[in-house]
Amino acid sequence: MQGFLNLNKPFDWTSHDCVARVRKLLRLKRVGHAGTLDPAATGVLPIALGKATRLLQYLPENKAYTATIRFGVRTTTDDLQGEIITSQPCPKLDLADVKIALAPFQGKIEQIPPIYSAIQVDGKRLYDLARRGETVEVPKRTVEIFHTEILDWREGDFPELDIAITCGSGTYIRAIARDLGAILETGGTLAALIRTHSSGFNLADSLTLTDLETQLQAETFQTSVLDAALQHLPTLTLPATTAQKWCQGQKIPLTLDFSGVTRVYDDEAGFLGIGKLQDDILIPTTVIKG
Structure with a gap:
């Protein structure tokens, strides 16, 4: 399982408590969160599942x-x-x-x-x-x-x-x-x-821990897709053969009108991960699929 869970953190729970509970409910080891909330606060606590934990650093900060x-x-x-x-x-x-x-x-x-x-x-x-x-x-x-x-x-x-x-x-x-x-x-x-x-998630779309348990029992729970909260980043689509080289860790020469962090896709496999365009070179920074 991989993707994001938009959790509505309950009162008097630490962010760590929430991660531990989600890990137990989903029987998943790789679970992390973005933006710590105090125990007395409630509301949106983005939870990353599986490979999505590697994307936490790229989520929007507002x-x-x-x-x-x-x-x-x-x-x-x-x-x-x-x-x-x-x-x-x-x-x-x-x-x-x-x-x-x-x-x-x-x-x-x-x-x-x-x-x-x-x-x-x-x-x-x-x-x-x-x-x-x-x-x-x-x-x-x-x-x-x-x-x-x-x-x-x-x-x-x-x-x-x-x-x-x-x-x-x-x-x-x-x-x-x-x-x-x-x-x-x-x-x-x-x-x-x-x-x-x-981090790109809204309270209106969040799930409580009770909601999560109910959906798991009904087998209706679905994570947000990996790139759902990364819409603030520019996108770059590579041809399949070039995308394969990038996924293998190779740097790709590219001349574009922007630089910095970008989402990387190919036409067949979809979202591949995060790259950094610097000095006309696309560098793999976080490869998710490939």
């Missing part, structure tokens, strides 16, 4: 989320899973102020990841260091926010904002919640998070 930010609260993890640092009602906070504070969160911004995150500092995961009580300086990183849209606003002692965010890879929505609360001087934390799009 992601989209719907998030709920709660104001008046700060936690150790920047979400409701952590210990409360401060809790101060802010019933006078209004949406107009939030909109003004949200304005800088557009385009390329600098962001300090949460101290409880999988980022490595000196070869050690930040969450491991944080759990041991070790204090480290978390380096800033540049991330990109493409679009934000306010979905709902709920007043109260601890007001909540529902927001849709489209962003680039590496963006921490928990950090946005924390930083927005800091700008408003109320404190803020992430109360809920759903990933609606990731």
